[in-house]
């Protein structure tokens with residue numbers, strides 16, 4: 346099996362049979378001519394059901410998350426949340442129960458709380474780091490354990506292999522939101538997870554120019570059910586968006602290496618700064634889950650969070666003082682971003698078990714010159 350970067354550039358992306366174009370064309374088309382009724386060319390009928398540009402991305406995603414596993418199936422969606430919604434409505438039915446992280450992405454929590462719960466899906470929150478409380482949260486009705494690792498925004502790390510055992514012992518599936526790590530740093534399906542979820546908006550796209558999502562299921566039957574539901578529900582990725590994500594993926598490995606390097610240097614600065622309280626980064630030897638992170642990740646990623654000693658107002662002020670670190674939501678692009686989770690990305694979980702500290706600042710460390718990033722932060726911190 347080829348190495349990661351080779352798969353990122355070539356998997357699903359043979360030169361176009363018609364012209365030899367080395368990049369899969371953007372098949373901006375809704376329907377396909379049939380050779381007689383039902384005579385589909387390569388199975389293409391209508392672009393909600395199938396589109397060659399999307400197919401190329403999906404094959405690439407499956408090759409990155411589950412190299413060499415023939416049963417794995419990738420599916421691309423209009424957004425990360427569209428992927429999550431399709432997954433939830435495929436594998437769950439009213440009366441079922443799920444275990445979700447107590448510091449999940451705010452939108453994921455909102456989906457379970459405001460959409461799935463009224464539909465009849467109960468949830469229990471548990472810390473992804475606490476295997477006992479995850480096991481204790483399981484009930485006979487639990488069909489799914491949903492884990493994000495590292496988590497957003499507190500960068501907790503869950504032991505994927507150990508949680509997979511808990512899930513399977515209880516007859517549940519394990520879903521991993523792999524958005525923060527990307528398949529370059531972590532491949533949950535090889536550690537026992539059943540489905541991986543992505544917001545391809547983030548590291549996979551990598552350039553803050555597209556919103557998209559993906560699922561990769563390791564089991565062919567589940568993959569087929571997900572494909573059926575996506576076609577029935579309609580939350581597909583369009584051809585141009587699929588093409589943008591595929592273009593981003595080609596440089597995922599080199600970008601992630603630089604994200605890792607830059608983040609490590611930013612963490613050094615923050616750790617030594619008198620205005621900064623606790624720093625959250627799985628690469629820190631002092632991080633409580635550092636050993637697990639080392640075991641299951643190739644690197645520690647570009648996301649860093651920290652508390653500002655002087656409190657909420659100082660944290661808010663800091664977010665407006667940087668110039669290279671742009672104040673904004675989202676993450677995973679080549680450009681560095683800064684944000685205040687309590688008032689921005691995690692405002693929707695305020696007052697819930699997922700509420701985050703009000704003095705918390707989150708960085709998405711980009712791939713600019715690290716000296717420029719360090720200078721920007723140092724000046725803003727004062």
Ligand SMILES: *Cc1c(COP(=O)(O)O)cnc(C)c1O
Nearest residue numbers: 424425426450497524544546557
């Ligand atoms: C952004 C994000 C999502 C949601 O994805 P969208 O593409 O915004 O719908 C889900 N999980 C994590 C960890 C995210 O960062």
